[in-house]
Amino acid sequence: GAVVSQHPSRVICKSGTSVKIECRSLDFQATTMFWYRQFPKKSLMLMATSNEGSKATYEQGVEKDKFLINHASLTLSTLTVTSAHPEDSSFYICSARDRERPWEQYFGPGTRLTVT
Amino acid sequence: ELKVEQNPLFLSMQEGKNYTIYCNYSTTSDRLYWYRQDPGKSLESLFVLLSNGAVKQEGRLMASLDTKARLSTLHITAAVHDLSATYFCAVDERDYGQNFVFGPGTRLSVLP
Numbered sequence: 001g002a003v004v005s006q007h008p009s010r011v012i013c014k015s016g017t018s019v020k021i022e023c024r025s026l027d028f029q030a031t032t033m034f035w036y037r038q039f040p041k042k043s044l045m046l047m048a049t050s051n052e053g054s055k056a057t058y059e060q061g062v063e064k065d066k067f068l069i070n071h072a073s074l075t076l077s078t079l080t081v082t083s084a085h086p087e088d089s090s091f092y093i094c095s096a097r098d099r100e101r102p103w104e105q106y107f108g109p110g111t112r113l114t115v116t
Numbered sequence: 117e118l119k120v121e122q123n124p125l126f127l128s129m130q131e132g133k134n135y136t137i138y139c140n141y142s143t144t145s146d147r148l149y150w151y152r153q154d155p156g157k158s159l160e161s162l163f164v165l166l167s168n169g170a171v172k173q174e175g176r177l178m179a180s181l182d183t184k185a186r187l188s189t190l191h192i193t194a195a196v197h198d199l200s201a202t203y204f205c206a207v208d209e210r211d212y213g214q215n216f217v218f219g220p221g222t223r224l225s226v227l228p
Contacts, residue, residue, distance in 0.1 A: 034216065043204060043218045044159075093158050103147060103166060103208075105216065110158040 003027055004096050006108035013084055014116055021079045021111045023094030030096035033077040034105065035069060038091040050077050084115040118143045118209045122219040130227050132194050137222045139188040139205035147208040148181050148188045152201045153221070159204070163190075195226045 003026040013019050023033055032051050036044040048069050050056040056069035066088075068080040077096075081088055091112050095105040119142040129135050139148070146167055151159040163172045165181035165188060172179050176199065178191045188205055202221045209215040 041223075043220045044206075045218075046216055104161075104164065105149075107151075107159040107161070112156075 002098060002101075002104070002106045004030075004094065004106045004108040006092075006094055006111050008111060009109060010112045010114075012114045012116060015085055016083055018080055018082045019084055019113060021081075021092055021094075021113075023077045023079070023096070023108050025075045025096045025098075025106070028096075028098045028100065028106075029074040030077075031074065031099045032097045033071055034095045034097075035067075035077075035079050036093045036095065038093060038110075040091075044093060047079075081113065084113070086115045089113055089115045118145075118207060118215060118217045120205060120207050120217050120219040122203075122205060122222050124222060125220060126223050126225075128225045128227060129192075129195050131196055134194065135192050137190040137192070137203055137205075137224075139190070139219055141186050141188075141205075141207045141217075141219075143207075143209055144183065144186070145207050145209050146181070146183045149206045149208070150179050150188070150190055151204045151206065153204060154201050162203075192224075197226050197228060200224055200226045 005024045007022045035047045038044045047062045048056045048058045050069045050071035052071045052074050058064045071077040093110045094108045121140045123138045148165040150162040163179040168183040170181045176193045181188045202223045204221045205219045
């Protein structure tokens with residue numbers, strides 16, 4: 001149990017285009033989902049916290065107009081990188097908190113974004 | 117601002133040896149997590165420590181938490197090559213996951 005999926009696993013896009021990444025909790029309801037970004041050989045940086053049915057809370061320094069987050073249901077959150085630039089290339093990982101086990105976070109497999 | 121530090125950042129050890137990775141954090145918290153990450157992969161949860169004095173063991177890994185010292189340790193016993201990976205600790209400061217801060221990671225390489 002407690003599986004989180006992400007789609008796509010890899011995406012290459014051109015500068016100026018937008019890319020949407022989906023995060024789904026497959027077998028539990030996730031009241032809260034989190035989006036992280038990881039640069040090569042670096043740690044994870046929390047970008048934003050999204051609660052179902054409400055606006056995401058962004059961490060300091062994260063542009064909310066560039067990284068659009070939508071948490072439309074208890075099992076789905078999406079991250080849209082708008083007007084992507086090469087410096088947006090990174091590994092994006094989502095996680096979800098199970099309402100039945102709130103102390104746990106379950107991590108998705110990650111999405112590698114390359115902007116050319 | 118919550119800061120999480122790990123020591124060492126890089127660790128190269130021989131198979132069969134023991135070693136400890138340290139995780140220090142700057143605020144009071146009794147929720148500490150250890151994860152493993154293989155190259156190109158996401159995180160694998162190793163341990164969830166939810167109280168002072170908590171100790172958990174799985175195979176050759178054992179984790180402990182001292183909330184008074186704001187310190188967690190990940191002890192490796194008789195290392196094997198399969199343990200080569202990057203290990204992260206993370207601290208959950210507010211509520212559950214409202215401020216989940218990761219340490220910089222410890223890159224472990226176990227040599228035959």
